[in-house]
Amino acid sequence: MAELISSVDVVDVRFPTSRELDGSDAMNPEPDYSATYVTVRTSDGAEGFGLAFTIGRGNEIEAAAVEALAPLVTGLPVNDVLADLGAFSRRLTGEGQLRWLGPHKGVIHMAAGAVVNAVWDLYARREGKPVWELLSGMSPEQLVALVDFRYLRDALTPEEALDILTAAEPGRAERRARLLADGYPAYTTTPGWLGYTDDKLVRLSREAVAEGFTQIKLKVGTDPEADLRRVRLAREAVGPGVRIAVDANQAWGVEQAIEWLAPLAPFEPYWIEEPTSPDDILGHAAIRRAVAPVKVATGEHCHNQVMFKQLLQAGAIDILQLDAARVAGVTENVAILLLAAKFGVPVCPHAGGVGLCEMVQHLAMFDYVAVSGSTEDRVIEYVDHLHGHFTDPVTLRAGRYLAPRAPGLSAEMHPASIARYRYPDGPAWSEES
Amino acid sequence: MAELISSVDVVDVRFPTSRELDGSDAMNPEPDYSATYVTVRTSDGAEGFGLAFTIGRGNEIEAAAVEALAPLVTGLPVNDVLADLGAFSRRLTGEGQLRWLGPHKGVIHMAAGAVVNAVWDLYARREGKPVWELLSGMSPEQLVALVDFRYLRDALTPEEALDILTAAEPGRAERRARLLADGYPAYTTTPGWLGYTDDKLVRLSREAVAEGFTQIKLKVGTDPEADLRRVRLAREAVGPGVRIAVDANQAWGVEQAIEWLAPLAPFEPYWIEEPTSPDDILGHAAIRRAVAPVKVATGEHCHNQVMFKQLLQAGAIDILQLDAARVAGVTENVAILLLAAKFGVPVCPHAGGVGLCEMVQHLAMFDYVAVSGSTEDRVIEYVDHLHGHFTDPVTLRAGRYLAPRAPGLSAEMHPASIARYRYPDGPAWSEES
Structure with missing residues (x-):
């Protein structure tokens, strides 16, 4: 049967x-x-x-x-x-x-x-x-067949998608080998949470550089003076050669974003992430025009491929931050990777949370092997939270994600973790609250 | 207490x-x-x-x-x-x-x-x-205080909103009196559901004109030949003086919308509603440029004021179709009415469904009395479904909504209707399925 x-x-x-x-x-x-x-x-x-x-x-x-x-x-x-x-x-x-x-x-x-x-x-x-290897082994035709082009054709036709994938096909084996040997570049958000003290920020920033990261990220957007102080401290801690991204998590309006970012310029923020509403395509475009050479990044709350299409069409972003769990899964993310490739915008996936690092690494690695063919200016976010709850947790070495080898999408959690943190009846909630 | x-x-x-x-x-x-x-x-x-x-x-x-x-x-x-x-x-x-x-x-x-x-x-x-009268009695300052300007200031400042409302203040009493006497113009979607036969379409279209409606709406988008036939039949049924809107309910891509609409032009569709994804601001703008003088209308799935802001900024719509229940209620809809007034785009609310006519009439009437000050090229959708379940159902006369007089938002349902249609345990479901 x-x-x-x-x-x-x-x-x-x-x-x-x-x-x-x-x-x-x-x-x-x-x-x-x-x-x-x-x-x-x-x-x-x-x-x-x-x-x-x-x-x-x-x-x-x-x-x-x-x-x-x-x-x-x-x-x-x-x-x-x-x-x-x-x-x-x-x-x-x-x-x-x-x-x-x-x-x-x-x-x-x-x-x-x-x-x-x-x-x-x-x-x-x-x-x-x-999954990264499964995708990287599919033919260009199979990959194109995954995409729902109904609302995309004005920016990306099936023929263009096929061309992108076909052009990347000859180099697949070589890039696969390189990926398995060297991994994929990462950056870390661990030092920069808003709730952390200055001392903790400085200590964790230094540790990140010592671990091999070439980019860190700081949360900003609640207090301009604190932001200035924290970005300055981080720049002093990491030196001039390390990229510092800042992330406002949608805190600002369009004009406010532009004003707020100006004083940070001397410390050379690499990108500003989510400067305003994730829905504001035209707002991101206006901010991007005003704050260059600081790059504009968004995507973790970008809710579908039609929104990503427009962010690209409007020239609103320098960095596309796809998320493994915001849109309709691997299938829609294949379309988003193809859109990014069409417009020549690097994908630097959002991660952290629960299992987002585990899942999204597959998409970035597939992008490298079979779509964009590049890791230049591409980094996967890394946050050192909650990985131990997964059966196939991410592995980082010298600031790079090592390619996962276990079959699947790396999203499986340990049964003991599920039992303990199950809400509201798991002991983590029923016993401690 | x-x-x-x-x-x-x-x-x-x-x-x-x-x-x-x-x-x-x-x-x-x-x-x-x-x-x-x-x-x-x-x-x-x-x-x-x-x-x-x-x-x-x-x-x-x-x-x-x-x-x-x-x-x-x-x-x-x-x-x-x-x-x-x-x-x-x-x-x-x-x-x-x-x-x-x-x-x-x-x-x-x-x-x-x-x-x-x-x-x-x-x-x-x-x-x-x-509610329409409650809103129309609030001061411009009170109304502006309802609006969350965080993501709107690049298109509408509090000062501009205040100016719009202040400019409309002197005429409030006169427009209120006219509204109470004459009601507010409506159009009807009743004739045009896709599932209806041609005979039913023609019969209901004629009835609509006989009832005093000056605009009807037809659903399109599944079969080009059927659309052409249905729009032609409707035009023959209503004559040249009645507006016929068509509504694709997001069925098309951008280029497809433009191609599909061309053969309908001889029958002079007044607006094309939801030609593509409701998220596709730039797509609506491209369609609008291509299909003029047919107007582009959208909004029933427009999920918040930031999206409406951009539809207006991008020149993507001729008609703004706010919905009483898609965004965060009356409060956010006040912001959307102010945005529309700022950009000079008429609001023709989406209605139908369950209670949408009942609720949204309050917003259109408030707009007339205290915001735009006009009913020109403005019509509230009307569908003759399910009104009997409400304690204060809409009243139409000669193709116009009469202003509700009962206190409230007209959203209260009869307890007997709730009991009967409660899912899954009401008798309408438990006995008949």
């Missing part, structure tokens, strides 16, 4: 990170990093894991959205799903009634992403490959 | 409209029009009603989002809330953890809208006025 998807299960997992102010920034002062953790099972006993990332309250809403999608998935023949993952994604994101809740944004879209990613994990495990 | 908000309750109410194909369009073939129905109660026994509109599945996710917002509201002193409804809205839309689920979009933002609208309903009942 054909193997069927037999269940889609979801667990609300929350880590009480607000108790330490890890992850604090201008708009998210006390996050409890959380995962809407999805397990897809098949009638043959295979499993795939994915997750949506939230920062605490509302994770139960995300879980309800996964529950609403589950009936669209259970009972499908696994081979049919894997043979046309583009159609599978459209099935989830285009469902006639659920679509109204987005469309293609927010709670329902992130839930689709968690399910889609769990299916990619299942697929890669079946093939015995990490 | 001070009056407190004592509870925020939510009910999942669904109408089985898919059984009749009422509401069918290119992207939403079989909707079950639904409401996430919110009741806010106070310690003194006062009540306010609001709702989020969905089209069936997923209404339970919306309800979960309202449940997540409820703890932010219960226990607040009513007078404090009503004295600063701008702060109240920001409390809901900016909450440190829930904000991640948007920000300002999709499920969590619509839930905020339902709660905000319920509080406006409570406020207007307390004042003994319909």
